[in-house]
Amino acid sequence: MKNFNLGVLGNSIAGIVGGVLGGQILASLGAGGLAASGGMDAGAIGGQVASGGVGGGVAMVIVGLVKKLLVK
Template identity: 70%
Template structure:
C-alpha cells in the first residue's frame, strides 16, 4: 500500500513540477513516468533511511500516508528535473 501511495504521489509530483518549471516540462506522459519512477525511488530510499519515522512506520495511519505522499511527490519532482535537464542538454 505504501508503494502505491508513493507511486501515485510521484506521478502527481512530476506533473506539478512540470507545470511549475516550464523549461523542464516534458509533456504529461513523460512527466508522469518520471514522477512514478522518482516517487517509487524516493519512497523506498526514505523508508530505508528511516527519515523522520513517518515514511518508515509501515502502517496505514495518517502520519505514514503523509510521509509517503511527501517523499513520493518530492522524488517525482526531482527525477523530472533531472530528466528535463538531461533532455534539454541533449537537444542542444
C-alpha cells in the same frame, strides 16, 4: 517549471519512477512511512505522499535537464 516540461506522458513516467525511488530512499534512511511503521496512520501516509512528491519532482527536473542537454 516550464523549462523542464516533458509533456503529459513524460512527466507521468518521471513522477512515478521518482516517487518510487524517493520513497525507497527515504524508507532506507529511516523515514519509512507505511513500510517501516507497519501501519496506516495519517503520519505514515503523509510521509509517503511527501516523499513521492519530492522524488517525482526531482526526477522530473533531472530528466528535463538531460533532455535539454541532449537537444543542444
